[in-house]
Amino acid sequence: MTRRDFAFVASGLAAPSPPRSILVHEHVLVDFIGADQIKPGRYDPDEVFRAAKPKLDAIRKFGCVRLLEATPNFLGRDARLMKRLSDATGVDIWINTGIYGAAQHKFVPAFARTETAEQLARRWIEEVRRGVDGVKPRFIKTGVSGAPLDEVDRKLIAAAALTSRETGLTIASHTDAGAAALEEVEIVVAHKVSPAKFVWVHAHSEKDHALHEKFVRTGAWLEFDGLGPKSADWHLECFRWMSQNGFLSQALISHDAGWYRPGEPGGGNYRDYTYLYTDFLARLDPAWIPALLWDNPVRAYGK
Numbered sequence: 001m002t003r004r005d006f007a008f009v010a011s012g013l014a015a016p017s018p019p020r021s022i023l024v025h026e027h028v029l030v031d032f033i034g035a036d037q038i039k040p041g042r043y044d045p046d047e048v049f050r051a052a053k054p055k056l057d058a059i060r061k062f063g064c065v066r067l068l069e070a071t072p073n074f075l076g077r078d079a080r081l082m083k084r085l086s087d088a089t090g091v092d093i094w095i096n097t098g099i100y101g102a103a104q105h106k107f108v109p110a111f112a113r114t115e116t117a118e119q120l121a122r123r124w125i126e127e128v129r130r131g132v133d134g135v136k137p138r139f140i141k142t143g144v145s146g147a148p149l150d151e152v153d154r155k156l157i158a159a160a161a162l163t164s165r166e167t168g169l170t171i172a173s174h175t176d177a178g179a180a181a182l183e184e185v186e187i188v189v190a191h192k193v194s195p196a197k198f199v200w201v202h203a204h205s206e207k208d209h210a211l212h213e214k215f216v217r218t219g220a221w222l223e224f225d226g227l228g229p230k231s232a233d234w235h236l237e238c239f240r241w242m243s244q245n246g247f248l249s250q251a252l253i254s255h256d257a258g259w260y261r262p263g264e265p266g267g268g269n270y271r272d273y274t275y276l277y278t279d280f281l282a283r284l285d286p287a288w289i290p291a292l293l294w295d296n297p298v299r300a301y302g303k
């Protein structure tokens, strides 16, 4: 025991170190200009770095050692900047490969509309093998609109499944409705990929627990990732429901915060990643915390 520790004990003050944690779905930067107009130079990386660093320093102090940066290619994925921020903050930032189909395919580049699932998968596998600007993607990010899935969305999920089969990476797919999530997991399984390699991103958007239940029974993951003051009660209810029904081992939590926006002064309203630590943890059953903060993220996305 150091003298400082002893002083804390002697004074009756606890100096607990926060449990280490992983945030599975956050953003540094998102550029909504669209796949046909996105290009380098729409923002100053130094300015984004300066805006992001204190936010990442803050979660590092709360014990967060890894953050999965969920911004896909053609929406502002910036591997170089993420590497720089990782090195500067000690938070290991994971980037992704894949293409986001939601929002009427605004973020789907022209080539992806005509190529086959196999051709797209080859591109993504190549990114995983060779890296993107020196950084290896560690998960696959896609996104779909509602059910029934249209042809492009089905193709993107098939390409994600082929990529997962080849690389072992997990697929995280932006999906608002349970019916769409069920269709996706069906496609994944049809490509001989384990449902445990599929994460339903934004599962909290679905208000019907019957659909959560149908989905969770496939063996895939539910990510309740829009955590913040406004959503906290519903998030708590979702985790309670998962726990009461024996499904907590398939639940993930994150804020889906951040969002430096190019084109807006100072990046607009860049949200913190700290609500989980400052407010929400105290509301959770302490027995759930190791699973939600560490074990489930590692089981879902790997080490």
Ligand SMILES: [Zn+2]
Pocket (backbone or CB within 6 Å): 025, 026, 027, 070, 256
């Ligand atoms: Zn997101």
